[in-house]
Amino acid sequence: MRILGIDPGLRRTGWGVIDVAGNRLTYVACGSVATDDRGAMGERLVTIHAGLSKVIAAFDPVEAAVEATFVNKDASATLKLGQARGVALLVPAQAGLPVAEYAPNLVKKTIVGAGHGDKAQIRMMIGVLLPKADPTTHDAADALAIAVTHAHHRTSAITRAALLMKVAGA
Numbered sequence: 001m002r003i004l005g006i007d008p009g010l011r012r013t014g015w016g017v018i019d020v021a022g023n024r025l026t027y028v029a030c031g032s033v034a035t036d037d038r039g040a041m042g043e044r045l046v047t048i049h050a051g052l053s054k055v056i057a058a059f060d061p062v063e064a065a066v067e068a069t070f071v072n073k074d075a076s077a078t079l080k081l082g083q084a085r086g087v088a089l090l091v092p093a094q095a096g097l098p099v100a101e102y103a104p105n106l107v108k109k110t111i112v113g114a115g116h117g118d119k120a121q122i123r124m125m126i127g128v129l130l131p132k133a134d135p136t137t138h139d140a141a142d143a144l145a146i147a148v149t150h151a152h153h154r155t156s157a158i159t160r161a162a163l164l165m166k167v168a169g170a
Contacts, residue, residue, distance in 0.1 A: 002028065003154075004061035004097070005147025006052065007139050008069070008088035010080050011035060013048050014139025017059045018130065018147045025151055027130040029059060030140040041080070045087050052091040064092035065100045065150035067107060067142070102149050107142075110149040 001021075007014035016030040033051030035044035066088050069081055092099050108117040111125045123141040126133055129148055135141035 001063065002059065002061040003147045003150050004056065004059065004064040004092060005143040005145070005150060006064060006066045006088045006092070007142040007146060008048075008066060008081065008085040009139060010044060010048075010084040011037060012137060012139045013052065013084060013088060014135075014137060014141070014143035015052065015055050016133075016135070016140060016144030016147045017055070017061060018144065018151065020151045025130060025148060027133040027144070030133060030135050030144050031055075032137050032139045032143075041083065045083060048084055048087045049091055052088065053095075056092060056095045056097070061092075061097060063100070063150065063154065064097045065102060065146050065154075066092075067146050068101045068103045100150055100154065102146060102153070106153070107145050107149045110152055111145045 002017060002019050005016040005018070012032045012034050014030070014032045017028040019026040019028055033048050035047045066085065069078065069085050089099055105116070108122065111117065111129070112121045119138045119141070122145050123135065123138065126135065126141050126144050126148070130144060133144055135144060
């Protein structure tokens, strides 16, 4: 099974693709979609949409996972991140993929063993878990971490999503 992990961001949205066969995880690819800091919000969101659409077309994942937004003290920054996250959820859903969401602390706990690991620790552990991985940015490493988290927690996430859809449709 192929999983796409997405680390949403307005400047850079990281993506990572892994294959899962039983307990075996295999690195496929990773990267990031960068937007123009001076561009209008709409243009930046279109860039993220187009970039993630190309990733899905190129790697044909069957499931996707997106990091949940944390709320910080800057409401404006949180809102902007939420818009990028909306696109990160929309693109795989439009492609017909089930999309799971994971809190940042769960991703860190799954990868590092503690809920407050830093980016360097995540990057180091991604190198251990996926030895052929070569993320050039923290966003790409984080996206791989999200994909690995989904590989470990996917059964409960998919069951939860199915139940929510059933309740919403009832």
